[in-house]
Amino acid sequence: MCKFILSGFADEIDQNLDVQIKTMKELGINYIEIRGVNGKNITDYTIQEVRKIKQKLDSNNMRISAIGSPIGKIMITDLFELHLELLRHTLEIAKILETKYIRMFSFFIPKGENPNTYENEVIARWKAFLNVAKEYDVVLLHENEKDIFGDVPIRCLKLVNALDSEKVKMIFDPANYVQCDIETYPTAYKLTKAHIVYFHIKDAKMESKEIVPAGLGDGKVAEILMDAYKAGYEGFLSLEPHLYKFKGLADLEINAENVVDEETDGAEKFKIAVEALRKIIREIENQ
16 A cells, blocks of 8 residues: 655745744644755755754654755766765765755756766766665755756666665655656656655646646646555655745746745645645545
8 A cells, every 4th residue: 555755845945944944844844855954955064963953853853754865966077075974974964964865966968968967977876875875874866957867757767777776766746847848747756666665745847947836737746646546655755845935946047037936935835735635635635
């Protein structure tokens, strides 16, 4: 039987960790994909500071589904060694926060250039990531982010197949594929299904690229989750609503203007996203 576990990027609620925890608990969600904490990315904290964050999470019975790291979200032409050091630090953070998943990327490609030109360099850098991670009980999750090497399913597959490791799996993000003009279902999902262990839940409209709640765009979220449900998927559905321009969005998106900007606070936006997803889950479970 399938078991969907809800999580989410709670920094889209508020940068304040206390507000994040309070809202998630009110929503009945006990997991966070931790990214922004009190104005900084979790990977920017010292080990001692992370231990204090863990104490706060534990005291509120809140667990971490994944580290929402920025690793791999630099230009493929940027210097790599310091970025590799960031992964070493992030692996220690993952150990403290007791999560086996680290969300990562496959490097931005210079505008106008063919991503396939950089295939060997991307694979080499990911092999270096794997080498650093070999002594840790982690899975490096590649997200299909816009404008990186793995922004389309065939290149995601090229990377995962080249690495051929149980320590490298995929996150499936429907909205990101829509914003790359890719049909999410059946095309992208069927092609990559065997490697997917984690979902980011956000949706988008194909024509405008506008981010919308799950089920209201062209990401075919319901069809994808139905397929996963029938296949017995057990794992996280991590909400990444992007329904407004939250603090820190500019650091995450090249084209942040495609995100809806309305006068509603982060908690209310997040609640809308949660209810949209729960409606889809109810419909799936009742079929």
